[in-house]
Amino acid sequence: MIKLAAFDVDGTLRDRDYLPESTRTALLKLKERGVALALCTGRSEYEMESLRKELAIDWAVTCNGSHIGYQGKTVFGNAFPKETVAGWLHEAERNNHAVLLYGAELMFTNRENDSLFLQAQREIGFMEPVPLQTGEEMPDVYQCIMFCNEEEETGYIRDRRESYYIHRWRPWAVDINPNGMNKALGLRRLLDHLQLAPHEVAAFGDGLNDLELIESVGTGIAMGNACDELKAKARFVTKSIHENGIAYAVEKWIL
Structure with missing residues (x-):
């Protein structure tokens, strides 16, 4: 029996501003059956507040x-x-790279109106980050997005690649997370807190950063618009987001 359903956001729950009404109805049905819900995303808590x-x-x-x-x-x-983040900011300034830092309540950047950030904002949507002020105390940072190519990322990662979770989602942009964190490990910590087992969980995703998530639960579901690598790992493949894929999967494999 499924007791919790976890959802990636971009390309899964929504496509920019498009969120199918069938998805809203499906989530309500899950809640009425006592299934807990969780977002599971590469975005920040700050960005997810309104959707949540x-x-x-x-x-x-x-x-x-x-x-x-x-x-x-x-x-x-x-x-x-904090010293790691400070070093990255120094390296970014030296190379004229924009950096996006995800705190618990805000997003911060070292460069306003950077062309690559603006391109990402047009393509997938980002809320406006807060400019970092010189001498300002560094907040806790849970994810860093570097706007640089794969060759240039070596200046930040150096010989510690195994210490990070790295997800390159554009040739010119990469997510970096601490200590090898990924969605599966984050969800597992939540499951331990809620005293749930992986076989009691369904998870939905569409991208490469959902691979570990989909494999870590009993019912891993890839969207019809998912990448081929994720479809190969999923237990089920549903329809695309524009074909009411969440609602279809909820009715067919969960309820």
Whole structure:
């Protein structure tokens, strides 16, 4: 019996501003059956606040698993050492790279109106980050997005690649998370907190950063618009987001 359903956001629950009415209905049905809901996304808690409230979802596993919040408040967090972030900011300034830092409540950037950030904002949507001020105390940072190519990322990762979870989602943009965190490890921490077993969980995703998530639960479901690598790992493949894929899967394999 499924007791919790976890949902990736972009390409799964919504496509930019498009969120199918059938998805809202399916989530309501799950809640009426006593199934807990959780967002499970590479985005920040800050960015997910309005969606979480809109869909009445209490739990959010954000920053690719590095931050877990309940109704917007931090429950668990795995932040970078502050000296690591400070070093990255120094390297970014030296190379004229934009950096996006995900805190628990805000997003920060070292460069306003950077062309690559603006391109990402046009393509997938980002809320406006807060400019970092010189001498400002560094907040806890749970995820960093570097706007640089794969060759240039070596200046940040150096010989510690095995210490991070790295998800390159554009040739010019990469997510970096601490201590090898990913969505599966973040969700597992939530499951331990809720005293649930993986076989009692369904998870939905569409991208490469959902691979570990889909494999870690009893019912891993790939969207019809998912990448081929994820479809190969999933227990089920549903229809695409524009074909009411969430509602189809909820009726067919969960309820």
